[in-house]
Each structure stands twice: as structure tokens, then as C-alpha cells.
Amino acid sequence: MIGVLRVVVIIFASIGLAAASTPRITIIGPGQTLEGRFQQERHLPGMAAPLQSEGRFLLSPGHGLIWQCEKPFTTTTVITPAGLLQKVDDDALRLPTSRVPFLRHFYDMLSGVLAGNWSATNSDFKAVQEGEAGEWRIRLTPVHAEDSIGAEIESILLTGDSFVNIVEIHKISGDWERLVFAHQVISSKPLSITDTALFDSVGQ
Amino acid sequence: MKLAALSWLGALAAAGAYLALRLWTGVEFQTDLMALMPQEERDAAVQHANDRINDVFGRRIVLLVGHADRTTARTAAGILVQALQGSGMTQSITYRIGEEGYRAVGRMFFPHRMGLLSSSDRARLQEGRGQEIMVRALANIYGPIAFGDAILLRQDPFFLLPTYLASLPLPMSRVVNDEGLLSVSDRGKTFVVIEAELNSNVFSLAAEKQFVSIINASERDLRASAPDIELLRVGSIFYAHAGAVTAIQEVSVIGMISTFTIVVVIFIVFRALRPLWFSLLTVSVGIMCAFSVCFWLYGTLHIGALLFGVSLIGVTVDYSLHYCSEGLSSHSGDAWTRLRRVLPGITLGLVTTLIGYLTLLLAPFPGLHELAVFSAVGLLASFITVVLWLPWFDRDQPAPHRSRRFLLAASWLWTFWEEPKYQRTRIVLVGGCVMLAVIGAARFKVDDDVRRLQSLADDLKLQEFSIRHLIGIGAGTQFFLIQGPDEEAVLEKEEQLTQRLESAKQHGVLAQFQAVSQIIPSIARQRENRALIQDRLIIPFLQAYYDQIGISDRKVPEVDERSFLTPAEIPKNSPLSFMRSLILDNKTEGSSHLVLLNSVVKEEELREIAHGLDGVRFIDAAGDFSRLFGEYRRRAVELLALSSLTMMPILIWRYGIMGSLRVLFPPAVALILTPALVALGGQPFTFFNAIALVLVLAISIDYAIFCKEAEVGHKSSTMLGISLATLTTILSFGLLALSSVYAVQAFGITLAVGISLAFLLSPLAGFKQAQHRPRASLLDIGDERHSVPSC
Numbered sequence: 001m002i003g004v005l006r007v008v009v010i011i012f013a014s015i016g017l018a019a020a021s022t023p024r025i026t027i028i029g030p031g032q033t034l035e036g037r038f039q040q041e042r043h044l045p046g047m048a049a050p051l052q053s054e055g056r057f058l059l060s061p062g063h064g065l066i067w068q069c070e071k072p073f074t075t076t077t078v079i080t081p082a083g084l085l086q087k088v089d090d091d092a093l094r095l096p097t098s099r100v101p102f103l104r105h106f107y108d109m110l111s112g113v114l115a116g117n118w119s120a121t122n123s124d125f126k127a128v129q130e131g132e133a134g135e136w137r138i139r140l141t142p143v144h145a146e147d148s149i150g151a152e153i154e155s156i157l158l159t160g161d162s163f164v165n166i167v168e169i170h171k172i173s174g175d176w177e178r179l180v181f182a183h184q185v186i187s188s189k190p191l192s193i194t195d196t197a198l199f200d201s202v203g204q
Numbered sequence: 205m206k207l208a209a210l211s212w213l214g215a216l217a218a219a220g221a222y223l224a225l226r227l228w229t230g231v232e233f234q235t236d237l238m239a240l241m242p243q244e245e246r247d248a249a250v251q252h253a254n255d256r257i258n259d260v261f262g263r264r265i266v267l268l269v270g271h272a273d274r275t276t277a278r279t280a281a282g283i284l285v286q287a288l289q290g291s292g293m294t295q296s297i298t299y300r301i302g303e304e305g306y307r308a309v310g311r312m313f314f315p316h317r318m319g320l321l322s323s324s325d326r327a328r329l330q331e332g333r334g335q336e337i338m339v340r341a342l343a344n345i346y347g348p349i350a351f352g353d354a355i356l357l358r359q360d361p362f363f364l365l366p367t368y369l370a371s372l373p374l375p376m377s378r379v380v381n382d383e384g385l386l387s388v389s390d391r392g393k394t395f396v397v398i399e400a401e402l403n404s405n406v407f408s409l410a411a412e413k414q415f416v417s418i419i420n421a422s423e424r425d426l427r428a429s430a431p432d433i434e435l436l437r438v439g440s441i442f443y444a445h446a447g448a449v450t451a452i453q454e455v456s457v458i459g460m461i462s463t464f465t466i467v468v469v470i471f472i473v474f475r476a477l478r479p480l481w482f483s484l485l486t487v488s489v490g491i492m493c494a495f496s497v498c499f500w501l502y503g504t505l506h507i508g509a510l511l512f513g514v515s516l517i518g519v520t521v522d523y524s525l526h527y528c529s530e531g532l533s534s535h536s537g538d539a540w541t542r543l544r545r546v547l548p549g550i551t552l553g554l555v556t557t558l559i560g561y562l563t564l565l566l567a568p569f570p571g572l573h574e575l576a577v578f579s580a581v582g583l584l585a586s587f588i589t590v591v592l593w594l595p596w597f598d599r600d601q602p603a604p605h606r607s608r609r610f611l612l613a614a615s616w617l618w619t620f621w622e623e624p625k626y627q628r629t630r631i632v633l634v635g636g637c638v639m640l641a642v643i644g645a646a647r648f649k650v651d652d653d654v655r656r657l658q659s660l661a662d663d664l665k666l667q668e669f670s671i672r673h674l675i676g677i678g679a680g681t682q683f684f685l686i687q688g689p690d691e692e693a694v695l696e697k698e699e700q701l702t703q704r705l706e707s708a709k710q711h712g713v714l715a716q717f718q719a720v721s722q723i724i725p726s727i728a729r730q731r732e733n734r735a736l737i738q739d740r741l742i743i744p745f746l747q748a749y750y751d752q753i754g755i756s757d758r759k760v761p762e763v764d765e766r767s768f769l770t771p772a773e774i775p776k777n778s779p780l781s782f783m784r785s786l787i788l789d790n791k792t793e794g795s796s797h798l799v800l801l802n803s804v805v806k807e808e809e810l811r812e813i814a815h816g817l818d819g820v821r822f823i824d825a826a827g828d829f830s831r832l833f834g835e836y837r838r839r840a841v842e843l844l845a846l847s848s849l850t851m852m853p854i855l856i857w858r859y860g861i862m863g864s865l866r867v868l869f870p871p872a873v874a875l876i877l878t879p880a881l882v883a884l885g886g887q888p889f890t891f892f893n894a895i896a897l898v899l900v901l902a903i904s905i906d907y908a909i910f911c912k913e914a915e916v917g918h919k920s921s922t923m924l925g926i927s928l929a930t931l932t933t934i935l936s937f938g939l940l941a942l943s944s945v946y947a948v949q950a951f952g953i954t955l956a957v958g959i960s961l962a963f964l965l966s967p968l969a970g971f972k973q974a975q976h977r978p979r980a981s982l983l984d985i986g987d988e989r990h991s992v993p994s995c
Contacts, residue, residue: 047755
């Protein structure tokens with residue numbers, strides 16, 4: 001279940017820290033959405049090749065996150081304040097917030113960060129900026145080694161310009177993965193009917 | 205006589221000293237309804253389960269501290285928890301569930317993961333749809349939220365354990381573990397959930413008061429720093445406290461009003477202080493003795509028995525009133541003569557009433573026992589005081605006064621029943637009464653529902669409703685009890701039951717249920733699961749799965765084949781610790797579990813569900829209390845009839861068969877008509893009406909006996925005594941009809957109606973003599989001008 005945290009951490013951390021470090025980063029305002037493509041590579045020890053997947057994501061303050069994997073399988077994952085939903089074909093796995101400790105806390109942080117207030121993240125991560133202001137790199141390390149984040153994550157490396165472009169997550173267990181974001185667009189268009197339905201279906 | 209009076213003083217001094225000692229060391233009044241449960245004919249296992257339910261769920265409280273600001277709510281919860289801990293009245297407080305609790309759950313399940321399947325995964329494997337599980341696992345691995353890492357992938361390749369964990373039923377569905385604190389958000393507010401188990405000795409009035417005042421004080425303190433803070437509470441202790449407090453407050457206010465009025469009435473009628481303090485003396489002696497004997501016998505007193513008992517010995521004031529009224533009569537004579545004249549009446553009154561109360565001892569109901577002993581002792585002590593003491597205090601020459609008009613007024617009732625000119629009025633009145641009673645009888649209905657009878661404070665109900673809305677749990681009074689020779693048998697049976705419950709849930713019979721077997725499958729089921737996983741998942745799909753994700757070493761996960769998960773392993777202080785309370789510790793042989801049912805909608809269908817499952821029983825704690833009240837009500841009515849019968853021999857000895865029937869006639873009519881007349885107002889007949897009827901019988905038999913005993917020339921004074929007795933009774937207990945506590949109100953209304961009827965009908969008991977001397981009563985009044993009242 002820590003995985004749930006991870007994805008949220010990535011998202012808020014990317015945007016939040018980017019916003020804090022670089023004035024050029026775009027903050028998502030109320031009613032806006034951030035949409036784009038992702039490519040994910042997961043490196044697990046003992047495996048011949050990394051597990052690769054790609055698809056589309058959508059982040060909407062107040063609603064949550066939609067993560068649609070298109071290759072090699074079609075799966076949809078939705079995270080909202082109510083919980084988490086993972087759909088594979090017609091099969092849906094639901095995890096209400098009550099099952100995932102800290103999800104709400106992270107969701108609150110995410111919302112805060114999206115609104116430009118990222119002080120909430122200070123308690124969990126220490127950030128060190130490594131690059132230039134135009135093409136920046138930030139390394140995040142957990143503050144508390146013993147809590148759920150610290151027990152899981154060694155460090156997170158973010159690279160970006162006006163958006164976060166690459167996220168690398170290194171885990172204590174030796175797993176690591178890389179996420180590459182592309183075609184990121186901030187829009188003020190209302191959510192599509194499909195996306196609204198996805199967000200709504202989480203709490204059901 | 206002097207010696208006897210002095211010995212009585214000695215006895216009272218002893219009783220008084222004992223009572224003072226008890227009050228000094230601190231007296232506890234019981235308020236726990238459970239204490240009223242009959243001790244007989246209950247299945248030991250059901251009894252044990254009920255005790256256990258009461259123990260666990262009756263002592264459980266839930267507090268929700270809410271505020272728009274999360275930090276404020278969390279700080280406030282911390283302060284409240286400190287207050288709870290500081291009270292020393294809690295056994296455990298569930299408030300902070302740290303990471304460790306979750307890890308403990310993980311540690312418990314992990315070694316047994318190959319025997320655990322969520323119900324949907326189990327169905328998939330049974331139906332040969334293992335492929336779906338593989339696809340799901342692949343999607344998970346490639347998806348953004350992998351359940352685990354490379355290590356877990358080797359140990360639980362299809363992520364069955366995370367799926368199992370996600371499928372576990374949680375008691376509080378909306379509650380989130382927010383950084384270690386159980387919380388729920390609603391309408392922009394954060395509520396922190398605090399659950400506590402109280403000590404076992406909290407169900408006494410003093411402890412309840414102390415506990416509730418601690419909570420209230422903390423609430424005030426919290427409000428002082430954060431005015432918008434919201435504190436919601438639910439738990440039997442709050443209801444018990446509210447019920448007892450309202451009842452006691454109302455009874456004391458009504459008691460004050462009625463005492464004052466009674467004092468005024470006595471003073472107006474007798475124009476002297478002596479009858480007043482005579483009455484006070486007899487009543488207080490009665491109450492004092494009743495208390496000391498009850499404390500001596502039972503060590504404590506139930507608040508219900510106390511309230512009704514105090515009412516019942518209110519009858520004792522009648523003895524002194526009769527004695528004093530006799531002093532107003534024309535040939536009153538000296539104090540001893542007056543006593544001799546009222547003695548047969550009050551003695552018979554006492555004996556019959558005592559018989560009535562002693563029959564209450566025949567029923568195996570602790571509540572009725574206490575009530576009977578309390579009232580009987582009180583009556584007896586008052587009686588002895590009247591007989592032994594009053595004449596000693598009453599030796600002065602009575603002061604002359606003009607109470608003639610009261611005597612005249614009182615004797616009018618005799619006249620009404622005797623004079624031929626009132627014949628038509630009598631017929632109309634009696635006919636009217638009977639007609640009303642018939643209409644009432646048609647509307648007569650019985651209601652024992654405890655939820656109606658309890659005075660549930662509206663404010664608390666509202667809070668309970670909010671809590672149910674917020675965290676999805678209610679009072680929890682309905683269960684299945686599952687018994688078996690050992691825990692494995694119980695779990696297997698439970699699995700059969702939960703399968704039925706699951707489908708009942710789909711059909712809206714109930715909202716949710718919690719059973720141990722939902723978390724810890726039986727060993728048989730764990731074996732089955734292992735086989736299913738091995739034969740239908742690992743063997744057909746593991747290779748292909750590993751190939752797909754590129755794992756080269758192809759190791760099959762290993763588990764200990766001999767070890768199985770058992771309920772004893774559920775860790776304390778974890779999100780699952782609640783489940784431990786569903787396992788009953790076994791005093792007898794075998795094993796038993798409870799299945800907790802939430803928000804039952806269709807109770808009848810639920811009862812049906814256990815049909816055919818041996819050793820599974822439906823337990824309904826609220827329903828049991830309702831049945832208890834029903835049982836008490838039925839017993840009270842039966843005993844009423846029985847005590848009427850047991851009074852017969854002594855009445856026959858004194859009055860002969862016809863005479864005794866005549867004496868029983870007014871009480872019998874009052875007893876039959878009262879419930880019907882009360883039903884006219886639409887009020888259902890409950891235990892509290894029945895117990896009021898016991899009092900109506902005790903009092904009305906007294907009235908009838910006094911009338912029967914009334915000698916010529918003393919009828920008006922007898923009737924004055926009865927009138928005053930009626931007036932004081934109605935003033936003291938009839939006023940309870942104004943109470944907002946349902947039980948008290950029902951008691952008061954029944955009493956007011958019953959006593960009025962008994963009073964109106966009482967001359968019929970002495971009617972026969974009157975027929976021989978049609979003008980007796982008038983002569984009696986005529987002589988009154990020479991009377992020298994004495995009291």
C-alpha cells in the first residue's frame with residue numbers, strides 16, 4: 001500500500017518543490033487541470049529488463065489524480081480524497097481512504113501544494129537543489145528514517161523546467177523507477193464527462 | 205406499652221445508626237438495568253453472552269471531537285484523552301493507532317498469506333478464473349501503485365495478501381487513520397474519534413455523575429479555548445445518567461410541590477401542627493427503616509426500586525391521618541380509645557398490604573424483591589410508630605376547632621352511595637364510567653419496548669445520530685452467538701453464517717456485520733484456500749506470469765504447511781483489536797463467538813438466517829430488555845391477582861365470605877377499570893402501569909377496610925381520613941403524571957386514576973351496615989357539633 005503514497009508523493013513533491021525553487025514553474029489554480037503523457041520504467045532486482053508502461057495522466061485540484069496506463073495493459077487508477085480505485089478491464093479494486101493510513105494527509109498536502117502552499121511537505125522531506133534555475137534538479141530525502149516514508153524511500157530526484165519532466169525514485173529495497181512526463185498542458189477547461197465519472201466512482 | 209414504645213425507640217436508634225454509618229461510608233445506588241434481570245431459567249451460554257455483551261458494549265463509549273481546524277480538533281482530543289485517563293474510570297482508551305498497530309497486523313497475516321483469500325478471489329479460483337488474478341497482478345506491477353516491491357513479488361507473486369487486506373470489513377467505515385489519530389471529515393470539520401472502555405464499576409449513580417461531570421468539565425474547558433469545538437458522545441453511561449438525573453430532578457421538584465401542598469391541606473383541615481408532625485414522623489420513620497433494612501439485606505438499592513419504593517411507603521402517611529381524623533369525630537375519647545378505634549382498620553390494612561408485597565417476593569425478579577422489602581419494612585415501621593408512639597405524644601386535651609364542614613363534606617360520599625335520591629346520578633355515573641372503560645378497553649394495548657420506556661435525552665439521541673452518521677456504528681445491541689466444541693468448529697459454523705449474512709446484506713436486511721471469521725478463516729478454509737491457490741493459480745499461471753515480467757529465477761513461494769492462523773493471534777492495540785471483543789472467554793467447555801450486526805433493517809429475516817445452523821442464536825440485547833419489561837409487567841399483574849387471593853383468608857376471618865367479597869369489590873373494580881380508563885388517553889400498558897396497580901390495590905384495600913370497619917358515629921371521621929389519604933396520595937404521586945419521564949408519567953397517571961376510583965367506590969365496602977341504618981351518616985354529622993377534636 002505504500003505504493004499509493006509513493007505516487008502521491010511524487011506528484012506533490014514535483015510540483016510543490018518546483019514551485020518553491022523556480023519562479024517559472026506553473027502553479028495549477030482552482031478550476032484548472034494538468035494533463036499529460038507519462039512513461040514509466042520500473043527496475044526490480046532479479047529481473048532481466050525493466051518493466052515499462054506508458055499512458056496519460058490528469059491532475060485536478062479538488063478532484064484528484066487519474067493515471068491511465070495504456071501499454072502494456074489498459075488500467076486506470078484514480079486517487080481522490082475518498083480513496084483509491086484501480087480498474088482492470090471490468091474489474092475494479094477500491095480502497096477507501098480508511099484503508100490507507102496517511103492517504104488523506106498526503107492528499108491534503110497535495111491540495112496545499114497545488115494551491116502554492118507547500119510548507120506541509122517540510123515535515124516529511126528535506127530538499128536540496130542541485131541544478132540551475134532554468135534546468136533544475138532537486139533531491140528529496142525523507143526526514144524521518146523510521147516512518148512509513150522513510151522506511152520505503154531512500155531518495156527522489158526531480159528534474160524539470162517550467163514543469164517537472166523526470167522523476168526518479170530510489171527505494172531502500174533496491175528497486176528504483178523513472179517517470180518521464182511529456183506534453184504537459186495546464187487548462188481551464190471543465191473536466192470531461194468520463195473523467196468526472198471516474199472521480200465520482202471512487203467513493204462508491 | 206411504655207416498654208414497647210421505648211424498645212421501638214431503641215430499634216429505631218439502631219436502624220438510624222446503621223443507616224448513618226452506611227451513608228457515611230458512601231452509599232451506591234444502582235442504575236444498571238441488567239441488575240433487574242431475573243436470575244432464573246436462562247440458558248447459561250446465552251446469559252454469559254449477554255453478560256459479556258453488556259460488559260463489552262455497555263461499558264464502551266465513543267467520543268468525537270470536531271473542529272473546522274484539524275490541529276485544534278487533534279489537540280482537543282488529546283486534552284480530552286488526558287481527562288479520561290485522569291479520571292481513573294477507564295480501562296482502555298483507543299485513540300492513537302500508530303504504525304506499529306498496522307505492522308502488527310501485517311506480521312500476523314504475512315506467514316499465512318497462502319491460506320488467505322478475499323471472497324471474490326476465492327470465487328474466482330473456485331470458478332477457474334485464475335487468469336483474472338494474474339492480469340490484475342500484472343496491471344498492478346505496471347501500474348502507478350504497485351502494492352509492493354521486488355521482495356514481495358517473490359513472496360506473494362499475485363499480491364493476494366494486499367487484496368485480502370483490502371477486503372477486510374472495518375467496523376468504522378468512514379474513519380481514517382490520520383497520522384495516528386482515528387479521524388473523520390464531515391462538512392469541513394475534522395472529527396477525532398476516541399473510543400474508551402469504562403471500568404466495570406461505573407454503573408452507580410455517583411460514578412455516573414462523576415464521569416459525566418468530568419466529560420462536561422473538559423467540554424467547558426475546551427470551549428473556553430475554542431468556542432466552536434463540537435463534542436459528540438455515545439454510550440450507555442450517558443443515557444443512564446441522563447435518565448436517572450431527569451427522573452430524580454423531576455421527582456424531587458414534584459415531591460417538593462406536593463409536600464408543600466399536603467402540609468397546607470393538613471393544616472387547613474386540622475388547624476393544628478400536631479397531625480403534621482405526626483405524619484412527618486411516621487413517614488420518615490418508615491423511610492429510614494426501609495433504607496436501613498434494604499442496605500443491610502442487599503448492600504445497595506436499585507434506583508428504580510428506590511423511586512417506586514418511596515412512593516409505596518407514601519401510603520404510611522395514611523395511618524397517621526386515620527388516627528388524627530378519628531380525633532375529629534364526635535365521640536373521640538382519649539388517645540388510646542381513638543387508637544383502639546382505628547386499630548382494626550389500620551391493622552387489617554397493613555396485613556393485607558404486607559401480603560400484597562410479600563407475594564412480590566415469589567417472582568424471581570431482583571427489582572421486585574427490593575421494592576417489596578423496601579415497602580413492606582417501611583409500612584411496618586410506620587405502623588408500629590403510629591400504634592406505639594402517637595398516643596403517647598397525644599395526651600393533651602385536644603384543642604376545639606371547627607372542622608365540622610370537612611367532616612360534612614367527607615361524609616357526603618357515604619350519602620351519595622346511600623341516599624335513594626341519588627339513584628339516577630349513581631346509575632349515570634357508573635354507566636358512564638363503564639362505557640368509558642369499554643371504549644378504553646378497545647384501545648388497550650401493551651408496549652414493553654425498552655427504547656420507548658427509557659427516557660432518552662433528546663440531545664443525546666441527536667449526538668448518537670450524528671455519530672452514527674459520521675463513523676457508521678451505532679449502539680450495537682444485536683448479535684449472533686455461535687457456540688461449538690472448539691474454536692475451529694465455531695469458525696466453520698461462522699463461515700456458513702457469514703455467507704448467509706453476506707447475501708442478506710445484498711438484500712438490504714442489514715447494513716454491515718463483523719465476524720472473527722471474516723478476518724481469521726477457519727483452518728479448514730485456510731487448507732482449502734492453500735489448495736485453491738496451489739492448484740488453480742500457482743501451477744497453471746506462475747510460469748507464464750514470471751515470463752511476462754521477466755523474472756528469471758522462477759522460485760515458488762514457500763510457506764509452513766503445518767502452521768495456521770488462529771484468532772488468538774489478533775494483536776492488541778491494532779486496527780483489528782476490536783475483533784478480540786467478539787471472542788468470548790469460555791468459562792464452560794467449548795468455544796463461542798459473537799457476530800456483531802450493524803443497522804439491522806429487517807429483524808425477522810435476520811432471525812430466520814440462523815435457522816438450521818446448530819449452535820447459532822440470535823441475541824437482541826435491546827429486545828431482551830423489552831422482554832424483561834414485558835416479563836416484569838406480566839408478573840406484576842399475575843402477582844396482583846395472587847395477592848388479592850392471598851388477602852382473602854384474613855378478610856374472610858374478619859368479615860365472612862360475603863363481607864370479604866364486599867371489601868374486595870371496590871379494589872377489584874378500581875383495578876379492572878383503571879387500565880381501561882388510562883388506555884382512553886392512548887397510553888400503552890407497561891410495567892410501570894402494572895406496578896402502579898400494585899399500589900392501587902394496596903391503597904384501595906385499605907380504604908375499603910376502613911369503610912367496612914367504620915363504626916356508626918365515626919363514618920364521617922373515617923371518610924375524612926380516607927379523603928385526606930386520597931388527597932395526599934394524589935398530590936404526591938398523581939402529580940407524577942406531569943413528569944416528562946415516560947415511566948414516571950405512566951406510574952403517576954395510573955395511580956391518579958386508580959386512587960380516585962378506589963376513593964369514590966370505597967363506601968360500597970361498608971354499604972351493608974348503612975342499609976340497616978339509612979340515616980346513620982346524617983345522625984353522625986348531627987352529633988358532630990359536640991365533638992372536641994383532639995388532634
